[in-house]
Amino acid sequence: MATEKLYWNDPFALAFQSSRATVSAWEGKPSLVLPATAFYPEAGGQLGDTGWLDVAGSRVAVEDTQIADDGTIHHLVASARQRRETGTHAVTPRFTVFTLALLASRRLISLVNGAGRAFHCLRTTL
DSSP states (O other): OOOEEGGGTOTTOOOOOOSOOEEEEETTEEEEEOSEEOOOOOBTTBOOOOEEEEETTEEEEEEEEEEOTTSOEEEEESOHHHHHTOOSOOEEEEEOHHHHHHHHHHHHHHHHHHHHHHHHHHHHHO
């Protein structure tokens, strides 16, 4: 099941709600799978996001974010104990300072790339 990538619509979102969290595993490590997420998975040399998910009144640490071939995004959790505390609950992430730095970096890259595309369009039309 492919996870909806909320960061495509709002790359700077710091919170989101989800209707459920499903217990899963990524390469033998416990993970949570959400129907939609604002967490960026590891890809193209970029590290996966880290942070927290508030699930059923408990804060679950997300140590890494990975994407499977079918588009499912796994939020790797810190321990099996935290994994057992999950269920069908609303989930709200709280990002770490490191992730906020990545968000600032993504903003700068998108601005530079956008300016580069605009310059290229102007140059080819003139």
